[in-house]
Amino acid sequence: xxxRRLIENFDWGFLALILLIxxxxxxxxxxxxxxxxxxxxxxxxFEKQMIWMGAGLVVVMGILVIDFRELDKLxxxxxxxxxxxxxxxxxxxxxxxxxxxxxxxxxxxxxxSELMKISLIISLASLYATTVSPEGLNFKNLLKPAVICIxxxxxxxxxxxxxxxxxxxxxxxSVTLFVKVEKxxxxxxxxxxxxxxxxxxxxxxxxxxxxxxxxxxxxDRDPLGTGYHIIQSKIAIGSGMITGKGxxxxxxxxxxxxxxxHTDFILSVLAEEWxxxxxxxLLVLYFLLLLWGLNIAYNCRNMFGSILAFGITAMIFWQxxxxxxxxxxxxxxxxxxxxxxxxxxxxxxxxxxGFGILLNISMRNFSTA
Amino acid sequence: MxxxxxxxxxxxxxxxxxxxxxCILVVFVLLFLRLxxxxxxxxxxxxxxxxxNCVRLKSIKQSRGLIYDRNKKLLVDNRPSFDLVMVLEDxxxxxxxxxxxxxxxxxxxxxxxxxxxxxxxTAFYKPVTLKKxxxxxxxAIVEAHKFDLPGIHIEIEPTRYYIYPKMASHLLGYLGxxxxxxxxxxxxxxxxxxxSIGRYGVEKSFEPFLQGERGGRQVExxxxxxxxxxxxxxxxxxxxxxxxxxxxxxQQMAEDLLKDQGGAVVxxxxxxxxxxxxxxxxxxDQNDFIGGISNEKxxxxxxxxxxxxxxxxxxxxxPPASTYKTVTAIAALEEKAIDIHSTTFxxxxxVFGSRRYHCWSRYGHGKLTVQEAIAxxxxxxxxxxxxxxxxxxLAQYANGCGLGRATGVALDHERSGLIPTAAWKRSRYQESxxxxxxxxxxxxxxxxxxxxxQMAVFTAALANGGTLYRPRIVKNIKDSSxxxxxxxxxxxxxxxxxxxxxxxxxxxxxxxxxQGDRGTARSIRIKEIEMAGKTGTAQVFSxxxxxxxxxxxxxxxxQDHAWFVCYAPAQNPVIAISVIIEHxxxxxxxAAPVAGxxxxxYLGLSESENKTEPAGEx
Numbered sequence: 001x002x003x004r005r006l007i008e009n010f011d012w013g014f015l016a017l018i019l020l021i022x023x024x025x026x027x028x029x030x031x032x033x034x035x036x037x038x039x040x041x042x043x044x045x046f047e048k049q050m051i052w053m054g055a056g057l058v059v060v061m062g063i064l065v066i067d068f069r070e071l072d073k074l075x076x077x078x079x080x081x082x083x084x085x086x087x088x089x090x091x092x093x094x095x096x097x098x099x100x101x102x103x104x105x106x107x108x109x110x111x112x113s114e115l116m117k118i119s120l121i122i123s124l125a126s127l128y129a130t131t132v133s134p135e136g137l138n139f140k141n142l143l144k145p146a147v148i149c150i151x152x153x154x155x156x157x158x159x160x161x162x163x164x165x166x167x168x169x170x171x172x173x174s175v176t177l178f179v180k181v182e183k184x185x186x187x188x189x190x191x192x193x194x195x196x197x198x199x200x201x202x203x204x205x206x207x208x209x210x211x212x213x214x215x216x217x218x219x220d221r222d223p224l225g226t227g228y229h230i231i232q233s234k235i236a237i238g239s240g241m242i243t244g245k246g247x248x249x250x251x252x253x254x255x256x257x258x259x260x261x262h263t264d265f266i267l268s269v270l271a272e273e274w275x276x277x278x279x280x281x282l283l284v285l286y287f288l289l290l291l292w293g294l295n296i297a298y299n300c301r302n303m304f305g306s307i308l309a310f311g312i313t314a315m316i317f318w319q320x321x322x323x324x325x326x327x328x329x330x331x332x333x334x335x336x337x338x339x340x341x342x343x344x345x346x347x348x349x350x351x352x353x354g355f356g357i358l359l360n361i362s363m364r365n366f367s368t369a
Numbered sequence: 370m371x372x373x374x375x376x377x378x379x380x381x382x383x384x385x386x387x388x389x390x391x392c393i394l395v396v397f398v399l400l401f402l403r404l405x406x407x408x409x410x411x412x413x414x415x416x417x418x419x420x421x422n423c424v425r426l427k428s429i430k431q432s433r434g435l436i437y438d439r440n441k442k443l444l445v446d447n448r449p450s451f452d453l454v455m456v457l458e459d460x461x462x463x464x465x466x467x468x469x470x471x472x473x474x475x476x477x478x479x480x481x482x483x484x485x486x487x488x489x490x491t492a493f494y495k496p497v498t499l500k501k502x503x504x505x506x507x508x509a510i511v512e513a514h515k516f517d518l519p520g521i522h523i524e525i526e527p528t529r530y531y532i533y534p535k536m537a538s539h540l541l542g543y544l545g546x547x548x549x550x551x552x553x554x555x556x557x558x559x560x561x562x563x564x565s566i567g568r569y570g571v572e573k574s575f576e577p578f579l580q581g582e583r584g585g586r587q588v589e590x591x592x593x594x595x596x597x598x599x600x601x602x603x604x605x606x607x608x609x610x611x612x613x614x615x616x617x618x619x620q621q622m623a624e625d626l627l628k629d630q631g632g633a634v635v636x637x638x639x640x641x642x643x644x645x646x647x648x649x650x651x652x653x654d655q656n657d658f659i660g661g662i663s664n665e666k667x668x669x670x671x672x673x674x675x676x677x678x679x680x681x682x683x684x685x686x687x688p689p690a691s692t693y694k695t696v697t698a699i700a701a702l703e704e705k706a707i708d709i710h711s712t713t714f715x716x717x718x719x720v721f722g723s724r725r726y727h728c729w730s731r732y733g734h735g736k737l738t739v740q741e742a743i744a745x746x747x748x749x750x751x752x753x754x755x756x757x758x759x760x761x762x763l764a765q766y767a768n769g770c771g772l773g774r775a776t777g778v779a780l781d782h783e784r785s786g787l788i789p790t791a792a793w794k795r796s797r798y799q800e801s802x803x804x805x806x807x808x809x810x811x812x813x814x815x816x817x818x819x820x821x822x823q824m825a826v827f828t829a830a831l832a833n834g835g836t837l838y839r840p841r842i843v844k845n846i847k848d849s850s851x852x853x854x855x856x857x858x859x860x861x862x863x864x865x866x867x868x869x870x871x872x873x874x875x876x877x878x879x880x881x882x883x884q885g886d887r888g889t890a891r892s893i894r895i896k897e898i899e900m901a902g903k904t905g906t907a908q909v910f911s912x913x914x915x916x917x918x919x920x921x922x923x924x925x926x927x928q929d930h931a932w933f934v935c936y937a938p939a940q941n942p943v944i945a946i947s948v949i950i951e952h953x954x955x956x957x958x959x960a961a962p963v964a965g966x967x968x969x970x971y972l973g974l975s976e977s978e979n980k981t982e983p984a985g986e987x
Contacts, residue, residue: 134381178385223601224585228426231587235424238407238415251419272419276408280401287397291390298386306382310389321396328403 011362014292018340018355021285022053025341031248032262032269033343045262045343052345056352063356067364071357072304075119075126079148082119085112086155093159101159111346113156113164118353120168121175121311123148128179129304136182145176162216163334167318174314179307216332226333229265233327237271244275262343264335267327282341286320296362305361312354319351423590424600427496428561430526431581432849434608436541436571438617439643439844443532445541445572450528450660451508453521454496457485459594460520467499470518474507476500496522498563501660520594529565531655537620539649539680540613540780540842542570543658559583568658570680571611571842574779578846578854581608607849614643614844622970623648626963631951632930633681634963635825636971639936639945641859642829642838644778646946646967647822649681675951683783686818687949689772690905691746691956692932693813695831695875697755698739700766702871706757709874712736715749719808726752726808729906743878744885746904748812755811760802763810764790769866770827771837772819777862778840786823789816814908821947824934827865829945831879832901832936835865835872879903880939889957890933893965897974901942902935902964904956907949928952933960937968944971 026049033043071078089103089112102109124145131141149172157165201210211221219226236250245251250272261269271279293313300306316339323338325331337347407415418424436445453474460466463485471478481499499521503511511523529544545568547560559582560566566580567573584605589598616636623634627650636646651673657666670677679685701707717733719726728734728748734741742750755763767773773788789810791802809815822840830837839860846855865872879901882888889904907930931953936942946964953959968974 132382178389180381180385220601223587224426224428224603227601228424228587231424234407235415235418237404238411239419241408241412241416271404271408276404279404279408283397283401283404287393290393294386294390294393298383301379303379303382306386310386313389317393317396321400324400325403328400328407330400330403 006363009363009365011296011359014296014355014359014362017285017289017292021282021289021340024282024285025338026050026053027247028266028270028273028341029262029343031250031273032266034248048345049343049348052348055345056348059349059352060356060359063353064360064363066360068305068308068357068360069302069364071122071308072126072129075123078119079123082112082116083152083155085110086116086152088112089159101156101161101164108345113152113159113161113168114346114350115353116152116156117164117168117171117315117350118312118357120149120152120172121308121315124172124175125304125307125311128175128307129302132179132303132307134180136180137176137185138182139185142176142181142185145172161335163336166334167315167322167336170318171311171315174318175307175311178310178314216334219329219333230329230333233265233268234329236268237328240272240275240278242276244271244273244278247273249273263337264323264342265327266338266342267324270341271327286339290317290320293358296358296365300361300365302365305365309358309361312358315354316351418589421590421592425588425590427586427588427596429584429586429602429605431583431605432527432607433529433581434575434579434846434849435610437610437612438615438620439613439645440616441612442617444537444613444615444617446530446532447527448530449525450502452501452524452526453499453503453507453511454524455485455499456496456520456522456594458520459590459592463520466518466520470499470511470521473510473514474503476507496524498524502528522594529655529659533617533621534654534656535652536624537615537617537647538570538652538655539682540570540615540644540647541655542572542574543568543653543655544572545658546661565659570780571613573781575611575843575846579608579611582606609854610847610849611843612845612847614638614645614841615647616645616971619967619971620646620648623963623967624650624652626966627950630953630959631675631681632949632953632960633685633821634946634948634967635682635821636944636946636967637825637829637838637840639829639832639942642826642841643844643859644840644842645944645971647680647682647842649679649685651675651677653677680780680782681949682821683776683778683780684820686784686786686820687930687932688815688817688907689813689819689824690907690930690932691748691813692824692903692905692934692947693767693817693819694743694746694751694811695827695879695903696767696770696772697751697758697763697811698743698875698878699770699865699867699871700758700763701754702739702874703766703867704758704762707739707754709740709870710738712738713742713747713750713753715747717749719749719752721752721756721805721808724805726805740874740878740881741887743875743903744881744888746882746889751811752808755807756804758811760807760810761790761792763807764788766866767817769863771830771863772823772827776820776822776826776840777860778822779842783822784820786820787816787818813905821949824932825945825947828934828936828947829942830865831872831876832942832945834869835867836861837863837865876901876939879935883935884939890935890961892957893961895965895969895974898937898968898972899939900935900937900965900968901939902933902961904961905932905934906930906954906956907932909952928954931956931959933957933964935961935964935968937972944968 029049030046033045085103089101093103101111101113103112127145131137153165153168156168215221219230250269270282290313293309293316297306297309297313300309319336319339322331322334322336326333337344339351432447435443438444457463467481468478471481484499485497508523511518511521544565547557547564547566551557552560552562557566559580567576582605584603586602587600588596589600591597619636623646627634627648630650632650634646634648637644653670714736715728715734717728717731734745734747737747737750767788773786775783775785794800794802806815810817826837826840839862841857841859843857845853848854880899882902882904883890883894883900885891890902909927909929931950933956934947936945946967948960948963950959
């Protein structure tokens with residue numbers, strides 16, 4: 001049964017904003033992968049990213065067909081599927097860079113931890129939609145969400161992929177705080193955390209683990225590794241000054257001084273070549289994107305939809321914040337890509353799924369069910 | 370709007386959404402301010418830094434762990450090597466600079482450019498090694514012209530140095546450059562491309578301890594790539610030092626005695642399995658491998674007929690020959706096939722089936738007890754003893770004596786030798802065991818194969834009353850400040866399956882080999898102490914029965930291998946030795962004197978001071 005109102009209510013503005021940011025991303029990526037690469041035509045990484053973006057748009061359309069409220073009913077199934085994928089990594093996973101986080105599906109490799117982000121948000125939205133109240137959640141309400149959260153986080157941190165694990169915790173934490181928790185609960189949990197952390201530090205952790213965490217928090221402790229990367233990144237960003245050195249003119253970029261310049265550190269390419277002006281434009285676009293997501297949550301008349309929209313907005317927000325903060329030396333160095341700009345299929349698809357759900361919620365907010 | 374108002378309970382969530390929006394605004398303002406700080410306030414400074422690309426990493430190579438002998442004598446050291454490197458980005462014109470350099474130091478332009486090519490095109494600012502270990506003269510020239518050579522630097526790096534070239538080369542091993550596949554295995558987390566890792570010997574076995582960790586510096590450089598400021602330093606961590614069980618002066622003596630002959634010498638402390646000597650001849654010069662061995666030298670080593678790259682102490686398998694008769698004696702005594710008093714008459718041959726099996730003494734040994742048979746190494750006695758015991762029982766005892774299995778020494782490529790059984794022959798050749806073959810293996814010929822190390826471990830076990838130790842080559846591993854990181858304790862791997870009386874009887878036989886009037890090694894007897902041992906002559910190719918050979922005219926490569934195993938002093942042994950001289954013909958004449966001389970030196974009996982002086986008589 002096709003409802004004409006679906007077309008009438010379609011959020012063209014939001015789609016346009018996504019496409020705009022995606023195009024900016026491709027321009028920056030083009031510059032990042034052209035560095036030091038001699039030859040004619042398009043770099044294969046750039047072409048692959050275009051294909052991923054195209055595939056992402058197809059995914060968005062696919063998601064629009066299903067009513068987002070179906071997700072409420074299916075959330076356990078989706079969750080079980082994603083956890084199953086995470087577990088199967090232990091048996092069939094592809095390792096790379098010291099951890100196992102990929103599953104090979106013949107043509108493409110997928111990263112189940114990425115899909116897990118969406119699945120966790122759906123599950124939490126589904127659970128909270130029935131338990132929220134203006135008074136806030138109590139301990140009993142939080143039990144189930146806690147379990148649902150800990151299983152994938154533990155599996156992902158064990159891969160080991162600390163960055164994605166922490167990101168999952170941040171998303172779950174923001175959603176939970178958003179739906180309101182009793183003050184009593186917050187204070188108790190906070191107090192408990194303050195007691196446990198120093199205790200775990202003294203008793204639970206080995207010297208080398210402590211060293212790793214300290215380096216994570218303070219890259220300067222590793223002047224030959226991440227500390228050096230941050231310095232180079234800061235030089236690249238700062239040297240862009242107000243207007244930048246110009247498209248394809250970045251010297252830090254060209255000499256491969258930057259680590260991971262096409263993935264996690266891509267913002268420094270933008271900052272070097274387009275300066276403060278270019279960065280401000282991107283920041284404004286991201287800010288609009290997030291406000292738009294919140295607006296969709298605001299206008300949705302269905303509690304599940306509201307929380308879901310908020311959760312996805314939170315997911316996008318944390319990625320932007322952590323990535324930009326890291327590149328500018330404000331945050332620990334974690335492998336979190338910049339949405340719609342960094343190279344990477346899994347990241348593109350996950351974010352596109354998120355945008356698809358937001359568009360879905362936005363176009364169906366006329367009917368209360 | 371009124372539709373929403375109906376849902377009054379939803380207002381609170383809307384408030385929270387607006388609060389979230391406010392949080393996002395605050396964060397974005399923060400990010401923007403950071404951008405302003407980096408790009409506006411510090412923009413000039415960063416622009417300057419980026420224009421000269423002047424913050425760089427310089428790595429500091431660590432010192433590899435040192436290797437000492439048991440008396441704390443330094444065997445393997447590190448020496449500074451002056452390496453010529455170039456930062457391509459800093460050179461005004463790479464070809465011009467390199468060609469000027471090549472004319473200055475008289476090195477081929479093509480070779481230097483080759484090294485640049487090899488480094489790939491991503492490393493504009495990373496130093497590329499043009500030539501390792503340049504001479505002092507070249508160093509002086511480069512230093513004098515340093516302002517005409519932009520981008521060229523001298524790096525001083527610690528490099529391996531083997532103080533006694535060719536000595537204990539197989540045991541100590543050598544280094545080689547790590548390859549791409551090894552880097553990808555993540556087995557060597559601190560190794561970078563261009564680094565060397567242990568390729569052979571203890572250098573390889575103890576690589577994780579010896580390696581250490583590279584350090585580095587964050588530096589600011591000027592337009593010519595010269596360091597103007599050190600920003601941060603991570604000091605390198607030196608590797609850990611190995612303290613070997615080796616007695617280096619004894620090792621040197623063994624290698625001198627082996628000189629020009631193929632073979633191996635192993636000496637073990639019977640009390641704990643410490644390897645005092647492990648020599649294999651011919652050897653190689655480990656220093657040739659530093660910075661990559663030249664193709665020419667490698668070819669020479671590979672084509673050498675004496676297999677210098679094989680550690681014969683653990684990798685070469687020889688028929689044990691008459692040294693195996695101790696095993697046959699133990700098996701026969703334990704299986705009650707013979708006893709202390711039973712005698713056999715040796716007429717010089719033994720008829721089995723339709724065939725005559727000869728004794729090495731064509732005139733025969735006459736009537737013999739087991740003790741006399743060991744001393745005189747009578748073949749006929751052991752043909753009969755072995756025949757009674759049978760092949761499988763013999764194999765069982767041989768395995769019990771540590772033969773037919775690796776000793777477990779901490780070196781790669783150790784061979785396990787071979788102790789045949791009927792089942793083994795069936796599966797290997799699809800043939801059943803022939804009774805006549807039992808006679809051959811009873812005297813250590815036929816299929817039997819052992820390594821010199823196995824024979825040394827077995828002899829040490831005879832000496833200490835039957836305990837087999839895992840040969841220990843490293844005693845302690847210490848860090849660079851002398852703290853013990855790891856202590857390697859002696860480890861018992863088994864025991865000779867024989868009663869005290871059996872062992873005593875066999876050892877009396879071994880004593881008579883040297884000390885008895887008719888012993889086969891009586892020529893090495895010395896007056897100060899008593900020694901016990903066993904000679905052996907391993908056939909290289911089987912001679913037809915009864916056929917006579919003029920040994921003098923036989924080609925060297927067809928001549929027999931000479932074995933000698935011994936321990937001393939006979940009553941409370943402190944050293945057990947096994948010696949094999951390839952194509953040395955007779956154990957008594959070629960191998961036994963080597964062991965005899967080593968015993969004398971180890972016990973401080975010899976005129977070892979005289980050894981170094983030139984011989985008086987011409």
